[in-house]
Amino acid sequence: xxxxxFAPTHFRWRFDAGVALITLDRPERKNPLTFDSYAELRDxxxxxxxxxxxxxxxxxxxxGNFCSGGDVHEIIAPLTLMSMPELLDFTRMTGxxxxxxxxxxxxxxxxxxxxxxxxxxxxxxxxxLRYASPExxxxxxxxxxxxxxCDMGACAxxxxxxxxxxxxxxxxxxxxxxxxxxxxxxxxNDIVAADGLEDHALEAAxxxxxxxxxxxxxxxxxxxxxxxxSLETAIEAEAQAQAICMQTRDFERAYEAFAAKRTPVFExx
Numbered sequence: 001x002x003x004x005x006f007a008p009t010h011f012r013w014r015f016d017a018g019v020a021l022i023t024l025d026r027p028e029r030k031n032p033l034t035f036d037s038y039a040e041l042r043d044x045x046x047x048x049x050x051x052x053x054x055x056x057x058x059x060x061x062x063x064g065n066f067c068s069g070g071d072v073h074e075i076i077a078p079l080t081l082m083s084m085p086e087l088l089d090f091t092r093m094t095g096x097x098x099x100x101x102x103x104x105x106x107x108x109x110x111x112x113x114x115x116x117x118x119x120x121x122x123x124x125x126x127x128x129l130r131y132a133s134p135e136x137x138x139x140x141x142x143x144x145x146x147x148x149x150c151d152m153g154a155c156a157x158x159x160x161x162x163x164x165x166x167x168x169x170x171x172x173x174x175x176x177x178x179x180x181x182x183x184x185x186x187x188x189n190d191i192v193a194a195d196g197l198e199d200h201a202l203e204a205a206x207x208x209x210x211x212x213x214x215x216x217x218x219x220x221x222x223x224x225x226x227x228x229x230s231l232e233t234a235i236e237a238e239a240q241a242q243a244i245c246m247q248t249r250d251f252e253r254a255y256e257a258f259a260a261k262r263t264p265v266f267e268x269x
Contacts, residue, residue: 001048003015003051003053008040010037011023017209018055019058019206020048020054020057020106022044022060023060024037027064027065030065030068032067032069032070033120034075041097042096042097043100045097045104048105049104049105054106055213055216056208057104057108057109058201059123060198060201061133065113065114066115066116067119069117095152097152098125098157107205107208109205111198111200112138112188116136118139118140118141119152125153126152128220130189131197131200132191133194134191134194140170143174149172150171154167156227158170212250213250213267214245215250218244218245221241222238222241250267250268253266
C-alpha cells in the first residue's frame with residue numbers, strides 16, 4: 001500500500017504529513033455501508049499494518065453525518081434471502097473490519113457528526129479516540145431490527161468503554177444518545193462545533209503523528225492484548241514492550257533532545 005497514491009473505490013482517502021483521512025462518500029443516504037465498502041475498509045486497515053509512513057488515521061464524517069450503518073436496500077434486503085453459511089460469511093467479514101482496525105498500529109480517531117448508527121457506531125467504537133459535534137447521535141440499534149446486540153464485538157468492547165450497565169441499556173433498547181451524554185459516559189473525548197470537528201480531529205492526529213510512532217503502536221497493541229491478561233501477565237508484557245521501545249532510536253532522540261534542552265523530533269524507528 002502506497003498511501004500517497006492509494007485510491008479506494010468505495011470511500012474517500014486523503015493522506016498528508018503522516019495522517020490519513022477516511023470518509024464514507026454517500027452523504028445523500030447518510031453514508032451507509034455496502035458489502036463492497038465493508039470489504040475495502042477491512043482490506044485497507046489490514047494493509048496499514050505495513051504502511052509505516054501512516055502514523056495516525058482520522059475516520060471522518062461527510063455531509064453532516066458519520067455513518068448510518070448497513071444500507072437497507074444493498075445489505076439488509078439481500079441478507080433476508082441468504083442461507084446460513086452465506087450469512088456467517090457476512091457476519092465474519094464485518095467482524096474482520098473491527099479486528100483490522102484494532103490490529104493496525106496506527107491510532108484511529110473518529111470524528112462523529114450527525115448520525116452514527118449500527119455498524120457506524122461499531123466503527124466509532126473500534127476507534128481509539130472519539131470526538132463529536134453537538135449534533136452527533138449514536139445508536140447501537142441492532143435490537144430494533146430484530147437482531148442481537150452482540151454484533152462486531154459490541155458485547156466485548158462497549159462495556160469496557162462505558163461500563164456494563166450503560167452498554168446493557170444501549171444494546172437491549174437500541175436507543176440513541178447524544179454528544180453530551182456520550183462525553184459524560186467517556187464515550188466521546190470531547191465535543192467540537194461541527195464546522196471545526198474535522199480540523200480538531202486532524203490536529204489531534206498530527207500531534208500523534210509527531211510522536212514516537214513505533215511506541216504508539218506498541219501502546220495500542222498492549223491495549224488490545226491486555227484485555228485477556230491477568231495483572232501479573234500484563235505487567236510482564238509491558239516490561240517487555242517497554243524494553244523493546246528502549247532499543248529504538250526515538251528513545252535516544254528523546255534523551256538527546258532533553259539533554260540539549262530542545263524538542264525531540266521523532267522518526268518512528
